[in-house]
Amino acid sequence: MQTKRRRLVPSHRVNIDRVFHALGDPTRRAMVEKLSQRPLSVSLLAKPLAISLAAVIQHLEILEKSGLVQTEKVGRVRTCSIKTAGLSIAEQWLDERRTTWEQRFDRLGDLLAEPDEN
Amino acid sequence: MQTKRRRLVPSHRVNIDRVFHALGDPTRRAMVEKLSQRPLSVSLLAKPLAISLAAVIQHLEILEKSGLVQTEKVGRVRTCSIKTAGLSIAEQWLDERRTTWEQRFDRLGDLLAEPDEN
Numbered sequence: 156m157q158t159k160r161r162r163l164v165p166s167h168r169v170n171i172d173r174v175f176h177a178l179g180d181p182t183r184r185a186m187v188e189k190l191s192q193r194p195l196s197v198s199l200l201a202k203p204l205a206i207s208l209a210a211v212i213q214h215l216e217i218l219e220k221s222g223l224v225q226t227e228k229v230g231r232v233r234t235c236s237i238k239t240a241g242l243s244i245a246e247q248w249l250d251e252r253r254t255t256w257e258q259r260f261d262r263l264g265d266l267l268a269e270p271d272e273n
Numbered sequence: 274m275q276t277k278r279r280r281l282v283p284s285h286r287v288n289i290d291r292v293f294h295a296l297g298d299p300t301r302r303a304m305v306e307k308l309s310q311r312p313l314s315v316s317l318l319a320k321p322l323a324i325s326l327a328a329v330i331q332h333l334e335i336l337e338k339s340g341l342v343q344t345e346k347v348g349r350v351r352t353c354s355i356k357t358a359g360l361s362i363a364e365q366w367l368d369e370r371r372t373t374w375e376q377r378f379d380r381l382g383d384l385l386a387e388p389d390e391n
Contacts, residue, residue, distance in 0.1 A: 171299075171302070172297055172298070172299055173297075174297075175293050175294075175296040175297035175302075176293075176294070176297035177297075178293040178297075178363075178366075179290055179291075179293035179294035179295075179296075179297050180290070181289075181290055184289070184293075184366070187370060188370065188373075191370045191371075191373040191374040191377070192373055192377060193377060237370075237374055239371075239374065242367055242370055242371060242374075245296075245363070245367055246364075246367050246368075246371070248296075248302070249360055249363055249364050249367070250364075252305060252306065252309045252355075252360055253309075253357075253360060253364070255306075255309040255310055256309040256355055256357065256360075259309070259310060259311060
């Protein structure tokens with residue numbers, strides 16, 4: 156049953172994996188939500204979150220690797236800010252699906268106009 | 274350091290967790306890509322994927338629970354089709370972030386117009 160045709164998973168999608176994975180966690184989304192309002196130091200970002208600073212730093216690493224957040228250390232303060240690259244990749248993927256889906260509905264309209272045997 | 278203020282993770286976001294989690298897997302995204310083109314039987318959906326039918330069914334369950342895909346059994350054939358609810362939730366979240374982020378840049382423009390000491 157499993158005919159091994161072409162893989163549907165091109166390697167350039169690795170980043171999309173990371174972006175969606177990163178956004179699948181409510182704490183990380185909360186961090187992205189805060190950072191889309193303004194850049195924040197790690198401690199200010201951590202304050203409203205009911206998790207340890209160590210956990211926040213782990214989440215930050217995941218967000219950085221996925222291209223959703225960037226951090227910069229100036230003096231003793233590490234400042235976190237949003238990076239739109241990650242958001243754009245996710246938006247683009249969703250947008251492509253919607254376009255494909257809507258085009259299909261246009262075609263479906265034509266098909267429904269044809270007589271149906273069932 | 275960890276002042277326990279309000280949690281930034283409202284309960285109604287559970288579905289968004291599932292959607293983003295579901296989309297974080299390349300096989301599941303490939304399935305959504307195929308199904309956004311047209312509804313497919315489980316076996317046709319599984320064909321180009323280099324994984325077992327059992328694995329496909331597991332992925333399908335995750336996609337169904339997240340509101341990205343729906344399946345319907347007619348006779349002996351289970352047909353899978355895209356469900357836009359999941360895609361819409363993800364799109365809306367990303368759109369809100371982009372709006373917030375763009376509004377911040379408008380404000381940043383004003384701030385940059387002020388004299389800077391550095």
